[in-house]
Amino acid sequence: MIIPCIDLMGGKVVQLVQGREASKVLELPNALSVLERFAEFPQIQVIDLDAAMGRRAQAEIVEVLAARKPCRVGGGIRSVERALEVIGQGAVKVIVGSAAFTSHGVNRTFLEELTGVVPRQNLMIAVDCLDDCVAIHGWKEILPLTSGEALPELERYASEFLCTCIDVEGKHEGTRLEWFRKLRDTTPLPITAAGGITTDEEIHALEEMGMNAALGVAIYRRMFPNLFTGDGSSLASGHSR
Numbered sequence: 001m002i003i004p005c006i007d008l009m010g011g012k013v014v015q016l017v018q019g020r021e022a023s024k025v026l027e028l029p030n031a032l033s034v035l036e037r038f039a040e041f042p043q044i045q046v047i048d049l050d051a052a053m054g055r056r057a058q059a060e061i062v063e064v065l066a067a068r069k070p071c072r073v074g075g076g077i078r079s080v081e082r083a084l085e086v087i088g089q090g091a092v093k094v095i096v097g098s099a100a101f102t103s104h105g106v107n108r109t110f111l112e113e114l115t116g117v118v119p120r121q122n123l124m125i126a127v128d129c130l131d132d133c134v135a136i137h138g139w140k141e142i143l144p145l146t147s148g149e150a151l152p153e154l155e156r157y158a159s160e161f162l163c164t165c166i167d168v169e170g171k172h173e174g175t176r177l178e179w180f181r182k183l184r185d186t187t188p189l190p191i192t193a194a195g196g197i198t199t200d201e202e203i204h205a206l207e208e209m210g211m212n213a214a215l216g217v218a219i220y221r222r223m224f225p226n227l228f229t230g231d232g233s234s235l236a237s238g239h240s241r
Contacts, residue, residue: 001212002203003192004038004219006031006065008058009049009076016049017170017215025170026220026227031061035069037223043070045162045192045214047095051076052138053221057091063086064217072124074162080117087122095162097126098136100154105145111157120185121159124192127151132179139166151187160190162214168196170217177205184209 007014013034015026028034028073038044044067051057052075065071066089073086074095083094096114101107115123126183127136127150134143134150151161163183175196183191193206194214221228 001043001207002041002219003045003072003214004041004214004223005045005047005194005214005216007047007216008037008061011058011061014049015170015220025029025032025217026224027236035065036101038069038219043072043092045095046073046075048069048073048075048170048174051082052097057113058231059085061084062091063089066092074126079115083114083118083123088120091122093122093124093160095124095126096158097128100125101134101136101143101145101166102156103141103143104148105143106153110154111154115205118174120157123158124160124162125154125158126162126164127154129179130166135166142189144205147183148186151183151189155161155187158189160192161187162192162194165193165195169194171196172198174198175202178204180206181209184211 013028013031014024016024046062048058048062057076063075070092072093073091074097075127077083077086077094077096078099086094099110127147128139129147130139130142131145133146134213136143165179168175173196179192192212192214197203197213198218199216206213
């Protein structure tokens with residue numbers, strides 16, 4: 001299953017390269033018009049980048065999107081209260097990222113508290129990796145923890161994983177299927193793959209592994225082709241076609 005990504009920043013839908021605000025390649029002013037383009041897809045992934053960066057959360061937009069389409073929502077989920085807030089906004093699943101880890105490994109204390117309040121079936125954990133090591137806090141801190149070590153430890157706290165290959169994220173050069181094949185062998189839980197997924201062949205290969213594919217820039221190039229040049233960079237920002 002393809003899962004389009006709607007990343008929110010400053011009330012707009014944006015796409016960044018490798019999570020860097022300075023590397024914005026797309027900016028669309030109307031999240032609902034973007035959602036309309038994604039009508040054929042059964043589920044949407046919404047990431048509140050403002051909340052993730054410690055700024056005012058885009059609660060109103062998230063609530064409107066979640067009322068119209070099943071949404072998995074992440075961004076700034078650092079407390080039980082924040083997780084409950086996102087569920088209250090209508091999210092079918094909450095995506096927990098950096099808070100699932102400490103500088104030394106899995107943050108069992110927080111995850112035990114979280115699963116004591118939020119049903120496991122409503123929780124996803126994002127395991128983002130650079131050179132197969134877990135990266136947190138905007139991918140600025142690299143942990144001494146590999147994906148193969150992290151996923152089995154995290155299974156009891158989530159119903160699904162979102163795994164991003166940071167090495168190729170946003171580069172339009174394709175993803176690393178061999179990395180996702182290795183992940184598939186580490187856990188029986190569902191995995192949504194992200195990072196660099198560009199072609200139908202890659203999507204089909206992931207489907208054959210039993211994985212969903214979360215698409216960012218690649219899906220926008222398909223749904224908003226007039227906004228991009230041949231190299232994938234944006235022709236204009238702030239305009240919806």
